[in-house]
Amino acid sequence: MEIPALSDIKRAHQRIERFIQYTPVFTSDSLNTITGANLYFKCENFQKTGSFKLRGATNAVLSVRPEERSAGFATHSSGNHGQALAYAAKIAEVPAYIVMPENASKVKIKAVEGYGAEIVLCKPTEADRVNTCNEVIKKTGAALIPPFHDPRIIAGQATAAKELIEDTEDLDYLLTPVGGGGLAAGSALAVKYLTPSTKFIIGEPKNADDTYRSFREGKVIPVKNPDTIADGLRVTVGQLNFEIIKDIASDIVTITEEEIMEAMKLVWERMKIIIEPSSAVPFAVVLKQKNIFEQKNVGIIFTGGNVDMSNLPF
Amino acid sequence: MEIPALSDIKRAHQRIERFIQYTPVFTSDSLNTITGANLYFKCENFQKTGSFKLRGATNAVLSVRPEERSAGFATHSSGNHGQALAYAAKIAEVPAYIVMPENASKVKIKAVEGYGAEIVLCKPTEADRVNTCNEVIKKTGAALIPPFHDPRIIAGQATAAKELIEDTEDLDYLLTPVGGGGLAAGSALAVKYLTPSTKFIIGEPKNADDTYRSFREGKVIPVKNPDTIADGLRVTVGQLNFEIIKDIASDIVTITEEEIMEAMKLVWERMKIIIEPSSAVPFAVVLKQKNIFEQKNVGIIFTGGNVDMSNLPF
Numbered sequence: 001m002e003i004p005a006l007s008d009i010k011r012a013h014q015r016i017e018r019f020i021q022y023t024p025v026f027t028s029d030s031l032n033t034i035t036g037a038n039l040y041f042k043c044e045n046f047q048k049t050g051s052f053k054l055r056g057a058t059n060a061v062l063s064v065r066p067e068e069r070s071a072g073f074a075t076h077s078s079g080n081h082g083q084a085l086a087y088a089a090k091i092a093e094v095p096a097y098i099v100m101p102e103n104a105s106k107v108k109i110k111a112v113e114g115y116g117a118e119i120v121l122c123k124p125t126e127a128d129r130v131n132t133c134n135e136v137i138k139k140t141g142a143a144l145i146p147p148f149h150d151p152r153i154i155a156g157q158a159t160a161a162k163e164l165i166e167d168t169e170d171l172d173y174l175l176t177p178v179g180g181g182g183l184a185a186g187s188a189l190a191v192k193y194l195t196p197s198t199k200f201i202i203g204e205p206k207n208a209d210d211t212y213r214s215f216r217e218g219k220v221i222p223v224k225n226p227d228t229i230a231d232g233l234r235v236t237v238g239q240l241n242f243e244i245i246k247d248i249a250s251d252i253v254t255i256t257e258e259e260i261m262e263a264m265k266l267v268w269e270r271m272k273i274i275i276e277p278s279s280a281v282p283f284a285v286v287l288k289q290k291n292i293f294e295q296k297n298v299g300i301i302f303t304g305g306n307v308d309m310s311n312l313p314f
Numbered sequence: 315m316e317i318p319a320l321s322d323i324k325r326a327h328q329r330i331e332r333f334i335q336y337t338p339v340f341t342s343d344s345l346n347t348i349t350g351a352n353l354y355f356k357c358e359n360f361q362k363t364g365s366f367k368l369r370g371a372t373n374a375v376l377s378v379r380p381e382e383r384s385a386g387f388a389t390h391s392s393g394n395h396g397q398a399l400a401y402a403a404k405i406a407e408v409p410a411y412i413v414m415p416e417n418a419s420k421v422k423i424k425a426v427e428g429y430g431a432e433i434v435l436c437k438p439t440e441a442d443r444v445n446t447c448n449e450v451i452k453k454t455g456a457a458l459i460p461p462f463h464d465p466r467i468i469a470g471q472a473t474a475a476k477e478l479i480e481d482t483e484d485l486d487y488l489l490t491p492v493g494g495g496g497l498a499a500g501s502a503l504a505v506k507y508l509t510p511s512t513k514f515i516i517g518e519p520k521n522a523d524d525t526y527r528s529f530r531e532g533k534v535i536p537v538k539n540p541d542t543i544a545d546g547l548r549v550t551v552g553q554l555n556f557e558i559i560k561d562i563a564s565d566i567v568t569i570t571e572e573e574i575m576e577a578m579k580l581v582w583e584r585m586k587i588i589i590e591p592s593s594a595v596p597f598a599v600v601l602k603q604k605n606i607f608e609q610k611n612v613g614i615i616f617t618g619g620n621v622d623m624s625n626l627p628f
Binding site for chain 2: 024029045046048050265268269272273274275305309310312314
């Protein structure tokens with residue numbers, strides 16, 4: 001697998017821009033006062049399907065030649081990637097098969113169904129998810145669209161940072177969270193290609209700190225028993241994703257569960273927008289290390305806004 | 315007290331526009347699909363101080379000649395008007411005295427303090443609020459800025475609807491909630507002056523339906539024991555406010571507590587923005603009477619986003 005070039009990111013943007021929401025960049029006097037920084041928040045919580053994941057999924061789907069798309073696409077996901085692929089397949093007018101654990105929330109199942117995808121339930125184990133997905137692919141001929149470990153996904157996710165960079169001036173820092181590393185690797189590449197003087201910093205939950213440890217060790221160290229409210233960040237970083245991040249990121253900062261919840265609550269209360277816990281992680285980095293970001297221009301990607309309202313942490 | 319003319323509303327807008335946030339008009343494919351209408355939401359939840367109330371308070375404060383402002387301004391409020399007047403006085407660089415019941419939430423007290431106002435606590439009864447406020451005025455020479463029953467307040471609140479009308483085309487309907495009627499009367503006038511073919515409809519909690527009953531009877535009937543989650547709408551409509559509403563509104567629709575919460579949750583989940591319960595009331599009217607609004611262009615003012623996160627209804 002090759003690292004996406006700038007031309008790949010630009011082509012991805014052209015390919016998907018008709019189908020995605022061009023999300024706004026929000027500022028907040030109140031949060032600038034609290035942090036001392038000039039914060040620019042890229043609001044992917046307003047993206048269609050509720051997260052940035054639509055960018056990568058749409059790019060991956062539309063990268064497949066039309067004559068090879070007809071059998072549709074498949075993935076296993078209990079979260080935002082499943083919704084994103086369901087929507088992307090709808091754009092391409094082909095079937096989507098989303099393998100979801102049988103204990104997935106009804107809200108999420110309903111959302112995926114709402115985009116017209118076929119849901120295949122499996123046991124809630126990693127092994128059964130993979131097996132079930134393989135069976136579906138064998139039976140239907142659908143092509144697998146993985147959630148992050150794929151150059152097409154990385155190039156697609158990079159377009160969020162590209163828009164943020166194009167809509168702001170002289171960012172001193174750009175921050176994202178990291179889970180599998182689709183957004184983190186894509187954003188890292190956007191920084192490297194478009195604004196190399198900007199420092200790229202990653203926030204990661206302390207309770208799922210595989211990328212932090214991998215970054216220190218120089219090789220991927222899988223996550224063990226991740227137990228974090230940031231449900232999008234519970235996976236181990238992909239190999240290609242890690243190679244990109246390792247070369248470009250200035251630092252990875254770990255964030256406790258209390259810090260995630262505090263940062264999330266602050267955004268809800270002061271900005272009056274709903275972000276999911278994963279989105280709060282990079283903002284928590286700024287709250288934690290105010291001295292570094294003081295008087296700096298800081299871009300942060302709010303990854304999504306899919307929150308289970310009946311199960312809030314406050 | 316005179317009903318504000320179009321020129322009063324225009325002057326109010328010129329007076330306050332440097333100090334307030336020009337709030338965006340949001341649309342939502344998802345809520346358009348659910349309702350069948352084309353919805354345009356004026357997001358006063360993004361207004362400074364978290365609600366539209368800043369418009370009226372700022373207009374009232376800046377309407378007083380500078381040489382007569384120095385003793386400052388006073389009001390009694392446990393809610394958004396208190397924060398708004400505190401902020402408006404800060405704009406004018408004069409003192410603000412906000413009388414608040416001693417059982418007001420710490421979050422609200424902190425917010426008012428944060429704008430530099432002096433808080434005077436009183437017993438949580440209407441009589442003690444009024445008495446304490448009168449004492450403060452006597453002692454300090456501050457001028458009273460009432461929350462809604464005042465032409466300067468009505469003209470200021472009208473600017474939200476004015477912006478919504480100017481930012482959209484051919485609205486078939488414009489909806490607001492009604493509490494004391496500052497926003498409702500101001501919006502009614504904006505419709506009458508700027509887009510008379512638009513129908514103006516009001517939503518009101520069934521559990522605080524004084525304006526609904528007043529509208530039917532043709533005279534103000536005070537609210538009794540209002541018990542609604544829509545905390546901004548628990549007061550009786552003002553006399554001047556009612557006279558304006560009575561002549562212009564096409565209808566007033568009452569909304570149950572369950573309908574308010576359902577509408578609020580839907581906005582949080584689908585639009586990823588935080589609105590307070592009062593904001594959900596006019597949207598609940600559209601959900602309730604879909605047949606009326608189907609395929610129509612419908613403007614709705616989201617009044618504010620000040621919600622106690624530790625006391626959510628879901």
